[in-house]
Amino acid sequence: MTAASSSGWNSVVDHNAFVRFIDINLRGAGQVIFQNNPLTGLFFIAAIIWAAYAGNHISIAIGAVVALLIGTVTAMLLDVDEPSLRQGLFGFNAILVGAGVPTFLVDSPAMWFFLIVGAAVSTVVMLAVSNVMKTWGAPALTFPFVLTTWFLVLAAYAFGRLPIGEMGPPALPHAAPATDFITDMKIQWWPFLEAVLKGPPQVFFMNNWISGILVLIGLLVSSVWAAVFGFLGSLIAVVMSLALGASLADIEAGLFGFSPVLTAVALGCTFYQPSWRVALFALLGTVFTVIVQGAMDVALAPIGIPTFTAPFVFATWLFLLPKAKLQPHPHEPIKNGMFGQDR
Amino acid sequence: MTAASSSGWNSVVDHNAFVRFIDINLRGAGQVIFQNNPLTGLFFIAAIIWAAYAGNHISIAIGAVVALLIGTVTAMLLDVDEPSLRQGLFGFNAILVGAGVPTFLVDSPAMWFFLIVGAAVSTVVMLAVSNVMKTWGAPALTFPFVLTTWFLVLAAYAFGRLPIGEMGPPALPHAAPATDFITDMKIQWWPFLEAVLKGPPQVFFMNNWISGILVLIGLLVSSVWAAVFGFLGSLIAVVMSLALGASLADIEAGLFGFSPVLTAVALGCTFYQPSWRVALFALLGTVFTVIVQGAMDVALAPIGIPTFTAPFVFATWLFLLPKAKLQPHPHEPIKNGMFGQDR
């Protein structure tokens, strides 16, 4: 937004409770990729609606919006910290729960019950994970979404009235077939670019390159750095997973890219400020996220559930938890242990 | 206990070391469902003995009592905090280890070795988990029992002299068959009530409705709220798992109810004080516990071990960790990070 229009919007937000509620929810959508910006959220929701319409799976868009509203209302009922609420920090996990559940479970009354319970629970889990992680000055990231939705989709295997859609079946992993580097690299430019563009929208489970452009525009209106790091994160992921011989179908659907997109934006320009050293650190983190994505795809195969954004969460936490001048505990007697000197 | 008899007992406890030791162990049993009350513990132990006798599996009762004593003695040898010891906080995990091991492993010398080591270790793990969780003002719950016993029963698959009883075999999960709501709901009242009554004693691995009544009486003599929330927790679990089409055999054995019983008592009247807002929060937590129970049954299928009370532990932690006026870390640069402003 321009400074003027942004200032006008903020003035309306301050004086009108309904507009404020809308603003909070739009910011909640924007915070999925770290942007405290209602216009960004609008673009992200547009990206979801477009892909849901194009893919003839409109319940994903309805689920996303319903869950976003429920997550925010739950936060209000729990009297959460007002400034955090206003930034949309209680919306970004809920909207992902709401997009994820209809993506993997078949439309049914029990599915909607799960979606509503999951959206409300995601706000509770956000508060829980935030309490734990702030011990080390770190954010909850999308772990509340990941944890809540893992429980929801796993439970679907146990309950007969929750038919499973595009998920599983559980299977033992097996080594990927050896591939030949040169052959795979004879990839054409359009499929390559399409794979890169599908990384950002796959954060929202969207397999659609036009939605990818909408997501990138959404980032651009809020932060040029975010758009740049987001695009580069997806690009690195596609190149690296191609070079390592990952499943071509997965690469083309953007499934190796969505977590690296988030890692790159998180490390490159959100939790650290852009610089050459930070860029190199973010590059290492992004490369590691691609490895973690492959690892978790394997680790979760026997229970037949997706990784969601867990590869981003785990890799980014590991790259945010180190502190300047931290002293690891040396290999010496510990203080106040069960058998200390003072006993 | 009445105030008078309770006062007389407490006086004897203060002056007689042997009676004090008995009191500590009885309270340890009572603390399994959060009651710092020796009479409650007596009822719980009676419930275990009755079900072990009725089920012709007396080693479960012997194991429970032996492990309870070992857990308490280990705590005394480790010079733990005296007031915590006196409340029975070092007994409730050990008694569960002692009931759990003979439930799943066949009677053998190696089984008793595992039971004894596990009971002693459960006290160490209680201290470890308590140290971690008190960082956020939260209790260890029964996680020390869950973690210790997971290691014990998993290891049984690796050691040829530890024959496995009622557990496993490891198998890949598959989606539950679709069920028809109306048909299943034609359940008769007695099996329904029996399933509800089996929730509370299944905390102690007891598939016996008379033991269920003993457990509920044990709660009642200590706290009316605890008995009410315990019963409601099991009722909600049975209704919800029936409605969602879970395995009828599991529901009838009380296997969907024991974790929700604990969640309901924990959230409804132990760690929060009863009120309408708390009751609604506890309801959400209890409903979520049923989902987590289904999820973990699926997640552990490939390694062939039971969930124990982990669904209660994880759901209740998530509902206890949120704090009033907590501020999540915003999506902004972190302080004292590897690449801070001051570097």
Next chain:
Amino acid sequence: MTAASSSGWNSVVDHNAFVRFIDINLRGAGQVIFQNNPLTGLFFIAAIIWAAYAGNHISIAIGAVVALLIGTVTAMLLDVDEPSLRQGLFGFNAILVGAGVPTFLVDSPAMWFFLIVGAAVSTVVMLAVSNVMKTWGAPALTFPFVLTTWFLVLAAYAFGRLPIGEMGPPALPHAAPATDFITDMKIQWWPFLEAVLKGPPQVFFMNNWISGILVLIGLLVSSVWAAVFGFLGSLIAVVMSLALGASLADIEAGLFGFSPVLTAVALGCTFYQPSWRVALFALLGTVFTVIVQGAMDVALAPIGIPTFTAPFVFATWLFLLPKAKLQPHPHEPIKNGMFGQDR
């Protein structure tokens, strides 16, 4: 080292940057078994080289040294705490990544890419885990190595250009066949001693008893207690896993011994000071580590990866986290909860 030679070496280290760098790396190797001593590190590296040469698998030794250097350089580039760097605290995880990756993945360009990325990441993860664990005054142990390398070897199943060597295949666990105590105990003395001697070098993935002697000498030059506890840890593990009927092939290769070796040295004389009470506590911890080893072998079977030193890490953390006079959170209302008295 004798006091005189040690003093001379330290003087050179202080004045010569190159020698200091060598010293840091040697200490890094020594810190794998908690010894802040360059001579110990030299013996450990000699043990690796000998076994790699004898086993005709020299890339393990090259990988170990390369990763050690990369881990240390990464720490320097990240401006870590100088005294911690000088003690070698940023080398012991990297060297294990470097020995582990070529042990389980086939020699290939992608394997070396993984090894280099993994070594650099292990330093970041060391900082992250140290930040978390120092909250409770506890060390990171080798968890940074375990976590990083789990991701690397799991990912190998997902990437076609990373052929898998001595690992997997993923399989559902099944109960070990019942064994007869007497028959197995008719073990001859040499295979028995060989199994004991292979415990310490298996910390470095080395299945070679001569390397075991080199590792024990390396401990001896730094600390007699460390050598004694290391040997006893392996002895207890072999006796116990034989008595429980574990896989003879695994026992003979030292695969039940390497984690107990580390637990025994950690608890017996590194983080607590040797005494009878500490020795009994360390004995319980070592026995529990053997159980955790069996348990984790089973738990990881479906995803086809090794436990690495995770059994040591988990058991030792549980035995280091308890503190003197710790008060567990009682089963009473929590302070500043979502629904506190003050609201």
